Amino acid sequence: MADRGRVIEGVRAAAYRIDTPGPEADGTLSWNSTTMVVVWIRCGGVEGLGWTYADATCVGLIHTVLADAVRGRDVLDVVACWHEMQRRVRNLGRVGLVSCAISAVDIALWDAAGRLLGLPVSTLLGRVHEEVDIYGSGGFTTYDDAQLIAQLDGWVHEQGIPRVKIKIGESWGSRVARDLDRVRLARGTIGDDVELFVDANGGYPVGLAGRVGQRLADWDVSWFEEPVSSDDLDGLRRVREVVAADVAAGEYGYDLPYFARMIQAEAVDCVQVDVTRCGGFTEWRRVAALAAAHNLQISAHCAPNLSAHVAVATPNFRHIEWFADHERIESTYLAGHLDPAGGRVSPPRSGAGHGMGFLSKNAEPNRIA
Ligand SMILES: [Mg+2]
Numbered sequence: 001m002a003d004r005g006r007v008i009e010g011v012r013a014a015a016y017r018i019d020t021p022g023p024e025a026d027g028t029l030s031w032n033s034t035t036m037v038v039v040w041i042r043c044g045g046v047e048g049l050g051w052t053y054a055d056a057t058c059v060g061l062i063h064t065v066l067a068d069a070v071r072g073r074d075v076l077d078v079v080a081c082w083h084e085m086q087r088r089v090r091n092l093g094r095v096g097l098v099s100c101a102i103s104a105v106d107i108a109l110w111d112a113a114g115r116l117l118g119l120p121v122s123t124l125l126g127r128v129h130e131e132v133d134i135y136g137s138g139g140f141t142t143y144d145d146a147q148l149i150a151q152l153d154g155w156v157h158e159q160g161i162p163r164v165k166i167k168i169g170e171s172w173g174s175r176v177a178r179d180l181d182r183v184r185l186a187r188g189t190i191g192d193d194v195e196l197f198v199d200a201n202g203g204y205p206v207g208l209a210g211r212v213g214q215r216l217a218d219w220d221v222s223w224f225e226e227p228v229s230s231d232d233l234d235g236l237r238r239v240r241e242v243v244a245a246d247v248a249a250g251e252y253g254y255d256l257p258y259f260a261r262m263i264q265a266e267a268v269d270c271v272q273v274d275v276t277r278c279g280g281f282t283e284w285r286r287v288a289a290l291a292a293a294h295n296l297q298i299s300a301h302c303a304p305n306l307s308a309h310v311a312v313a314t315p316n317f318r319h320i321e322w323f324a325d326h327e328r329i330e331s332t333y334l335a336g337h338l339d340p341a342g343g344r345v346s347p348p349r350s351g352a353g354h355g356m357g358f359l360s361k362n363a364e365p366n367r368i369a
Helices: 058-070 078-088 097-117 121-125 145-158 176-190 206-219 233-242 256-264 280-293 304-311 324-333 360-366
Strands: 008-025 030-043 046-053 132-137 163-167 195-199 221-225 246-249 270-273 297-300 317-323
Touching: 008 058, 008 097, 008 324, 008 360, 030 058, 030 097, 030 324, 046 097, 058 078, 058 097, 078 097, 078 280, 097 121, 097 280, 121 280, 121 304, 132 145, 132 195, 132 304, 145 163, 145 176, 163 176, 176 195, 176 206, 206 221, 206 233, 233 246, 256 270, 256 280, 270 280, 280 297, 280 304, 297 304, 304 317, 304 324, 317 324, 324 360
Parallel strands: 132 163, 132 317, 163 195, 195 221, 221 246, 246 270, 270 297, 297 317
Antiparallel strands: 008 030, 030 046
């Protein structure tokens, strides 16, 4: 029986579509907007907040199956709630949108638990780091030179962020000369002392990825993300063998077995995990433990302001992707968001939950579900 003051009373969700400032693309996808699915959990006079970046269809699933799974339970039993959600979606397909929806609910539950107890989420999760590194991420293939320079200058010279990442692999790896020109431009803009990362979003075939990766060493690129499709675990491993940069992948990991397969295949030097896709803070912790057992670090993919709270509670943590689109959205619609200036973030030691509030009134014109 749940303590009456801790009973989960209500689960509410909404979706918001926010246009990008202009056309954006990476190696294998283009987009003009980003959809944020927001969840509120009500219990004991507090409201927990979670979100995911996914399709608005998640809202229906959250209002029915997932709300039924958690309503009436003790909010401090977050892991039990998580397992119940997982059990109920067996015939729906955990991987994909369902896991995004579970992630948002799980995060809202942890936030509600923290608010009830008057403790930060990072304390509940077991904080081990005072602060964690972040890197500026964007550098879309749609940018012209001036736009790319302006974005990199902003991160490095205005905000003092010593790590940046740009997209390459343009048009499914068919514009290698332009990719390399942009890497050269990026290195020239940021100077020699800033770490330079690239992300091909699976745009290259294996052989080409290896050859591009060898050229990247000319500009001291230290992180080569998804050089080939992250479904091609053997391909990732083969690229690792011939390039100097760390090979990273994992952003499409929706459950623990996915990461087990990726690690088992020796496909990556660093495991990327998206807390709003993988199953929330609860599944993140299991993925991090699995990676630790193989002497691998975790890097957070996107959703930077949520990632920070579990990142500081992850011993084998490397850095958070401070993704330009999500930074724009989270700094506009969330009270209590973090400031990435200086290249490190530190969620507050005091306060309750993750401490952020969604500015519903401001976001209302963008609501689509
Ligand atoms: Mg990526």
